[in-house]
Amino acid sequence: KQEVTQIPAALSVPEGENLVLNCSFTDSAIYNLQWFRQDPGKGLTSLLLIQSSQREQTSGRLNASLDKSSGRSTLYIAASQPGDSATYLCAVISMEYGNKLVFGAGTILRVKS
Amino acid sequence: NAGVMQNPRHLVRRRGQEARLRCSPMKGHSHVYWYRQLPEEGLKFMVYLQKENIIDESGMPKERFSAEFPKEGPSILRIQQVVRGDSAAYFCASSPGTGLSNQPQHFGDGTRLSIL
Numbered sequence: 001k002q003e004v005t006q007i008p009a010a011l012s013v014p015e016g017e018n019l020v021l022n023c024s025f026t027d028s029a030i031y032n033l034q035w036f037r038q039d040p041g042k043g044l045t046s047l048l049l050i051q052s053s054q055r056e057q058t059s060g061r062l063n064a065s066l067d068k069s070s071g072r073s074t075l076y077i078a079a080s081q082p083g084d085s086a087t088y089l090c091a092v093i094s095m096e097y098g099n100k101l102v103f104g105a106g107t108i109l110r111v112k113s
Numbered sequence: 114n115a116g117v118m119q120n121p122r123h124l125v126r127r128r129g130q131e132a133r134l135r136c137s138p139m140k141g142h143s144h145v146y147w148y149r150q151l152p153e154e155g156l157k158f159m160v161y162l163q164k165e166n167i168i169d170e171s172g173m174p175k176e177r178f179s180a181e182f183p184k185e186g187p188s189i190l191r192i193q194q195v196v197r198g199d200s201a202a203y204f205c206a207s208s209p210g211t212g213l214s215n216q217p218q219h220f221g222d223g224t225r226l227s228i229l
Contacts, residue, residue, distance in 0.1 A: 034217055036220075099169070099208075100146065100171075101146070101218060103148075
């Protein structure tokens with residue numbers, strides 16, 4: 001059974017800091033890994049998708065890496081801003097379980113101005 | 114709006130009533146997924162549908178819950194005889210029909226269901 005864990009559960013940092021969010025998954029046979037952002041009372045916004053054959057993806061101040069063999073991904077946020085405050089979710093699509101996303105519990109990020 | 118559209122945004126029902134949640138996928142997307150987010154819990158997969166077919170319903174409770182994605186119109190998640198434990202945010206996502214490994218699922222803003 002695929003399980004996804006995110007560490008830390010919550011993080012509070014001053015504006016301008018670089019930060020790293022961690023995601024681990026138990027079954028390395030995945031098609032892809034997606035990072036999402038969820039604002040309170042809102043839906044999910046897809047930030048980055050890394051295919052199983054890729055090692056990283058970048059979008060603006062965000063960089064996501066994937067080490068499939070060790071079952072780990074990191075989301076790096078550079079020069080954090082108060083507008084980055086949200087819950088960040090990691091999810092994988094496993095080869096064994098088809099097209100459904102298996103989510104971690106998320107990291108609640110607060111960037112203080 | 115080219116995104117995934119869900120309605121209603123908020124739905125209040127009394128115990129024993131029926132709840133119908135609607136989802137229109139992004140234009141050109143033929144795959145629809147429903148997820149549920151219970152209070153203080155993560156998102157859990159419920160059901161995966163293509164037009165007129167249920168592909169995977171392994172995450173859906175066996176009783177009271179059903180889903181459809183007809184040839185015409187939105188996908189519908191139906192909950193009969195609702196109970197307090199059904200209170201949650203229900204999210205719909207869609208993806209294109211091909212190249213699934215490199216196609217992200219795009220989510221709607223969800224329907225917040227409250228059971229009185």
